[in-house]
Amino acid sequence: MYFYLKALHIIFVVTWFAGMFYIVRLFIYNAEANDKAEPEKSILQKQFAIMIKRLWLGITWPSAILTLVFGPLVMFNGGWNKTLDSEAGRWLAVKLVFVVLLYVYHFSLHALYKQQAAGIFRFSSQKLRVWNEVATIFLVPIVMLATVKSSLSWLWGLIGLVGFIIVLMSAIKIYKTLRTRKS
Template identity: 65%
Template structure:
């Protein structure tokens, strides 16, 4: 039973991240539609609105909820709850903290989604591009913690994460310059 729960947990993590990766892209497209003519902007934003609603309510939210349900099932069926505060389970505690922040990120996207559904476009496409990369940082951090566990030193893991973030930010700057 444990393996089935774990498999379902992983499947819904993948679909949840698919939504977390694509939703900010739709925010960017809807924001950039504001640079078009009034007619084009209206048509594009209506289409992006439909796409956002379907993605958010049809895939992203259900996947976030099912990830949580199956994640808790794996935690308790695998007796991971017994080691989370032990030295050997420290990786799991750090992972759960990252997961908590991932849900905070999810709720921040929900807030942006609600704003854009109300016709409020507060953020520039560049700000949204940067915000889009936050999910990537969470994905890498969580997967690394799960796979390498104790063999990854906290300091080297943190240094690697910081270097990765700097690399992402540099890539965004380069993209912005190339795009003009």
């Protein structure tokens, strides 16, 4: 039973992340459509509104909920809850902190969803591109902690995460420069 629960947990984690990655891309396109002239603006925003709603409410939210259901089931079924306060389970405690922060990020995306649904565009497409990478920043340590577990060196893990963030932010900056030159 444990492995079936674990498989379901992983499946819903993957679909949840897929939804979070794509929803921000749609927010970016919707924000860029807001800068276009009519009738193009209305046509694009109507289509993006449909896509955003279906993705957010039909895939991303259910996946987030099912991830939250199956995660504790895996933890208790596998006996991991008994190791949380020991050195062997420290990786899980740290992973759970990242997971909580990921849910905070998810709720921030929900706030963006509601704003854009109301026609409020507070963030530029460039700021949304940066915000799009936050899910990736959480994905890396969560997967590393879940697979490497206690053999992960905390110092090297932290250095690696900071390095990864620097590379991601540099890539966004380079992309912006290339887009600016192109237009």
